[in-house]
Amino acid sequence: MTAHDFDAETMADLEDLFGRPRLLELLGALDQEIATRLEPPSADRDQLARDAHILVSSSGALAFSSLSQACARLEQACLREADLAVALDDALADAARARSAIAVLRAA
Secondary structure (H helix, E strand, O other): OOOOOOOHHHHHHHHHHHOHHHHHHHHHHHHHHHHHHHOOEOOOHHHHHHHHHHHHHHHHHOOOHHHHHHHHHHHHHHHOOOOOHHHHHHHHHHHHHHHHHHHHHHHO
16 A cells, blocks of 8 residues: 555544544445446446546545546546547556555455
């Protein structure tokens, strides 16, 4: 887990706000959302744009800004009908790092 996987200060604030049990529940839901939406990614560009859009807000709300930003770039690439290779690779890499970080956070 690196400093870029999530914002530790925001994560601490979320734990203070929700309490650890609820935060762990939310992280579990995000982990499942990532798996559902990106593993494997939809081959349909419109569906992939919708999946990316959902992950923009859910990952951003839980302090995973790198994943949120990567999904925003993926969504925009889908909507602009641009080449998806780089945006999709970035989103998948950030998703894998986020899922690893979530596993560590949930195990701690």
